Amino acid sequence: MSLLRLAEHAVFDDTEEAGVILDTRTGVYLSLNVTATLMLQEALRADTLEEAIGCLETRIDASGDTLAQGMARLTAQLADRSLLARAAGDAR
Numbered sequence: 001m002s003l004l005r006l007a008e009h010a011v012f013d014d015t016e017e018a019g020v021i022l023d024t025r026t027g028v029y030l031s032l033n034v035t036a037t038l039m040l041q042e043a044l045r046a047d048t049l050e051e052a053i054g055c056l057e058t059r060i061d062a063s064g065d066t067l068a069q070g071m072a073r074l075t076a077q078l079a080d081r082s083l084l085a086r087a088a089g090d091a092r
Contacts, residue, residue, distance in 0.1 A: 003052055004043040004075065005085035014041060021083055030081065035060060039067075039074050 006012055011022040019037035021030040032040065038059055039052075046052035049068065056067045078084050 001047065002044050003046050003049060004040070004078070006044070006078075007083055007085050010078075010083040012040065012044070021078075023081065023083060030083070035070065036074055039071050040078075043071065043075070 006021070009024045011024060013020050013022070014032075014037050018034055019032040019040065021032065021040075022028075023030070038056060042052040042055050046055065049071065052071065053064050053067050056062075056071075057064055060067065062070075075084070
């Protein structure tokens with residue numbers, strides 16, 4: 001299972017330069033910069049934070065700690081906008 005999963009109403013479209021997430025419930029787009037796009041790509045692919053950070057360290061000139069903090073911020077922002085799928089057993 002991947003580190004993050006987008007909610008069913010969230011559609012992620014990425015390009016070489018940036019990405020967007022469309023919330024199909026509201027029709028609102030969330031624009032992502034290049035770094036956030038790379039982070040989301042890895043979080044959707046990787047099984048663990050460590051795996052995602054390891055891959056990101058080869059693509060982004062930043063320390064593992066900085067990347068982990070950025071990933072935490074991105075995850076919090078997506079959660080605040082209800083764009084992440086609930087974990088199994090999450091009753092919220």
